[in-house]
Amino acid sequence: MSQQAVAHAENYRAGQALGVDHRKVGMWLFIASEVMFFGGLIATYLHYKYTLGFPEASRLDIVAVGVNTTILLTSSLAVVMGLSSIRAGKAGRMSVFLLLTILLGLTFLTGQVLEFSHLYGEGVTLTGSVFGSSFFTLTGFHGLHVLAGVVWALIVLVLGLRRAFSAERNMGVEVFGLYWHFVDIVWIMLFTLIYLIP
Amino acid sequence: MRERTLFLSAIVAIVLVALGFVVASQANLMPPAASTRAVEVDQLFRVLLGVSTVIFFLVEGALVFAVLRFRKRAGDDKDGPPIHGNASLEILWTLIPTAIVVVIGVYSFQVLMSIENPGRSPRIVEIIGRQFAWNFRYPDQDLATSELHLPVGQPVVFQITSEDVIHSFWVPAFRGKRDATPGQVSEMAITPREIGVFPVRCAELCGAGHSIMTSQVVVESQDAFDSWLAQQQALANDPGQLFLTAGCGGCHTLAVTGNTGVVGPPLDGLAARAGERGPGEDAAHYIEKSILEPDGFIVPGFQPGLMPKDFGQRLTPQQIQALVAFLLAQP
Amino acid sequence: MQAPSAHPARRWPLYLGVFLILILLTVIEIMVAGSGLTPPTLGIILLALSFSKAGLVAAFYMHLRDDHRLYTAIFVLPVLLLMVFAVLSVLI
């Protein structure tokens, strides 16, 4: 066996040729496909924004949504702090941060619900105009991703309370974190593309 | 040995090129070239056909030769020579196709620029697709027709759109095709070069009637075209003719045109009745309204929803006025 | 090449710093949007700001900065593809 072959053999036992963990690779590949899914919706929104001008977009409340954005950013901080806690072996502290993440995620969703109902009050509806369709579909799908993230966070929290993670075994937390941060990044882009750019 | 290989490959190359040339020049795979654009497209097509023929016979020939020449002989269980590759060969068959593709690309681009150039002062013809028929408009004459006539040698620009789903306006003899997309107008420039009658087809699946959504284009001399145009205009403005061509006679009874339809109310002596139908509305307005929105008032004893509601698009305002006057004049 | 979990405890100041920058950038974004800049410049500035925010999250919170290059490639390539696709879809 060549030296390199030996290295491979050891990595193989851990399922890690290239020295990368398969769960992490899988998650990143999933994120890549999610990029393209949102890509389809974003391209649709931008195409119509460019062709139709979307005057209704002036009805959007930048400041309120800005606050909601910072809430989501804070949740990302909570997630990464939770990860670094468990890496330091502090399972209890991780649970606290995960709880915080869930609360912040729910707050964001509440904010989005309020925004939607406000817009409906203004007569901007899902079926009323191309703007309504594009806006609610794009932001709505992001909301669904946040919701899925909250559920996932709950699962990780429960597992954490059952001592499923430790300073050595915490890939479950890291992979969840990747997903959550990605959803955050999507919102960072949507905030600019939908709300800020006229 | 080396000379022999070179000699043989030279022979093969010459034979292949000759073959390609013969196929390209002799093959007759296209309908008549009835537009100037068709001539250029066919030229490009023949070039592509020649190149493809050479490549086709090169590869298939090599394939057949290899199968015959290199098949395992009985009792020979040894492996072939361990050849893993040949850099110069691989570079060669990367560069040559690249060169061919570049040439074809440039040539195609030139042809594209040339065929899409409308030429000086083209005549505009509007083409409207609807499930499942083609309608035509000559905006200069403000004339809507169900037939497409074109003067030979005169550049024309089709302005193509659709009223419902996507259709595709295709005259194989012109080599041109353009989608008729609802909500937008796309243009196609053509200069007919042959007198004759050529089929028009819908090339984009548009529903159950897709295969019967055909028409024809009549390419004729300038004189013939002008007289056709004049005749069409006369028809468009002769209300009696209009009454027939628009299809009114199919459902309504009218003595002067000899129609006896009973689906819709009879129209003889309409002037007398039309006055009292709508409150505070004179006969002329009532008749015009009934043509544009038939279900506005339903004559007792007749059903709503039977009369087409698109006469507003089918007929020009002048034609409708002519019809109204014509009906008012009937005793 | 794995994410260094050597001194995880000491990483929280970094995470907090990144967070503060993210909030700051968000505030700047809103102010820029409010300022009377004209669309082309405005759009470019706003996109630059949001991309830097996304970059910060990816580099520090998703650990791309000190993780295996493979992950960066898997993430960045589709983003580039998406940008090309979005531009062409707008123009189509």
Place this chain on the structure above:
Amino acid sequence: MTTYPATGTWRRYFSWNTDHKVIGVQYIVTSFVFFILAGMLAMLMRAQLRAPGSELLNAETYNQVMTNHGSLMIFLWILPVVAGFGNYLIPLMIGARDMAFPRLNALSYWLIPPAGLIMLASFFVGGAEAGWTAYVPLSIGGPPGQTLWAVSIMILGISAIMGAINFVTTVLTMRAPGMTFGRLPLFVWGMMATSLLVLSATPVLTAGLVLIALDRVVGTQFFTVASGGDPILWQNLFWFYSHPAVYIMILPAMGIVSEIFPVFARKPIFGYRMIALSSMAIAVLGLTVWAHHMFASGMDPRLRVPYMVSSMVIAVPTGIKIFSWLATIWYGKLRLSTPMLFALGFISMFLIGGLTGIFLAAIPVDLHVTDTYFVVAHLHFVLFGGSVSAVYAGLYYWFPKITGRMYDERTGRVHFVANFVGTNLAYLPMFAAGLMGMPRRVADYDPSFTSYNQMATLGGLILALSTLPFLYNVILSWARGPKAAANPWSALTLEWQTSSPPPTENFAEIPVVTTDPYAYGEESTMTGEPAAAPAAG
């Protein structure tokens, strides 16, 4: 965590099983069932088109049959059968015990049968009639079946994405010691390229289908022209997936024949690196050509030229592959068994599809032939003469490995001849019909096209019959064919270095790879369990 019912019982093929070999067979058999169904729909169409004015099917029914034929063939036959080969072969070829995510793998298979049933169910609620391209606004106004069609393809897309994640992760993280990227079998390279395309293109189609479904069910305005909706946008989303889909369907096929030529020519593959690179090049270029399907649409004319260029450039890596295969069999010791015959047939017919592709890339010619039978002929030479030939080649080649039994060679050759004759007879006349002016997707046609269509119908009939000897062959051989050796073709890739069929977890001990997989005509020095087969047989 992963469950393995006793191997050898046929029941495991009908159960939730996480063994990649079981899942591979499930994929292949299921998709072949849909292949037969879609083929029957094709025969209905050919029967309708046997003569002008035929009244076998009314226009609505014809459009439903045509739509489902295309959708089934693409989404439920070629894509899943290719995934089936990937599932069965990738772990074996890279020396792994299973895929990276066995349960995800089982899930991605079990999404397929329900999705297929949903698509077929559309027939009974007023079927999808808008063609597999489902152009709006036609597909918005159509009958309810169109919604089922969209849902079915969404599910299949999700299944394909999960499969692709699994393939890429497996290849990146589970290669056996010594299985460097330079030693990866070319089929694995093909699956890598395909999976990357699936990951980057399929989600866009899913997004587009969501828009169509919302328009139809909820009443959103995405494609309502009156309120500003743009039909071209759907074409843009659709083709961004559906052109790469052609490469998703052909790259693994190219990988299959790249495995077969060295074995049956007893020679190393010629230009391994160039073939692997060209797969990746095709994948990358394949993402940049989609709008060449829209040259005749209302898209911005200035955008067409770059698409024409990229479409033509793809001819180069494709040519590299074809020349490399020719060079591989050159000076070889060709054994013309059925897999080799189908592989040779693949080249000869795919070549026609490839060359006519250049005609379609050249915009001036495309504006004449697009949406005509020329396109129908072109895509069937690529997907039937190409992909399906390669799939048949692969089925015969790996049949002894999968079943542990040998198929009957004579019947296999009968199948090949019938398939080859049928394909060319069915599709060559369509080129002429299209050039002369016959649009595609018509339930009736001008009598001037009769002779072409009669030939095509006859060819189609031969094709349909040609599947009978195949079914007869595989069913009987699987049941009571002669036992096959572990390595009947004395091939060098890893899947042949274990028993036929391979045991659960494939290898008693993970092999260590020390040589490239096509080292024919040399001292093969593969260690590991069991020892490599002699290079020459």
